[in-house]
Amino acid sequence: MSGVFLIVVLCCFLTGLAKGGLGQALGSLVTPLLALVLPAPLAVGLTLPIFVVGDVFAAAAHWRGWDTRILLAVLPGSILGVIVGSLTLGQLPPATLQHGLGVVALLYVAYRLWDRRHAKVQTDSGPSQTASHLYGAGSAFASTVANAGGPSFTIYMLLWKRTPAIFVGTMALYFAMLNALKIPGYLVSGTLSPERILLVVWALPFVPFGVWSGLLLDKRIDMATFERLVLFLLAFSGVILILK
Secondary structure, eight states: OOHHHHHHHHHHHHHIIIIIOOOHHHHHHHHHHHHSSSHHHHHHHHHHHHHHHHHHHHHHHHHSSSSSHHHOOOOOHHHHHHHHHHHHHHHHHHHHHHHHHHHHHHHHHHHHHHHHSSSOOOOOSSSHHHHHHHHHHHHHHHHHHHOOOOHHHHHHHHHHOOOHHHHHHHHHHEEEHHHHHHHHHHHHHHSOOOOHHHGGGGGGTHHHHHEEEEEEEETTSSSHHHHHHHHHHHHHHHHHHOOO
């Protein structure tokens, strides 16, 4: 049981680090880590309140540091993705969801390794409206069923030519809105309940501490070494989930 407590604390802290600006790899690591010690559906549900708390502090830390045009472009598809994902939640067997989380984790690692070898394609005008709808729907669906919308939306953001500050600020507000939209579907499907929230509420103070640490470390840490460690942990978690 102590191992479960340690994992929950670690996930709260990692969520804060991710929301504070140290990268979506950390956010994608949270649900797979929880799924190592908890049933996959429970891990998905418990990740949401942790993310919501992180979103509040992240939005405050990056206040008005976002691009409203990008958010409006991706919003319609995102709403559709949340609806479809919410309808899918209660239909996924635990083993399927667990294996899916493992695949998502490995796909994210593969994406980051590919991204290191290729130039980031950016344009002044950004992607088309159709592409925005598709990326929004895909990111929202993956986020709803597995809290794994970070990779898809990161790719979408790379299509825009924006400063790092706008990039991080837009990501922060987007996922704050997205996670808020997911709450009704999680409650209706039983993925999240007041009783389940009590399982992690004691550890939620570690989230703002993580956000503060992320903002501080963002200016000091060797990001290349940090990302390599995160990718290793994410790949390890993905393999364990697939073989579990």
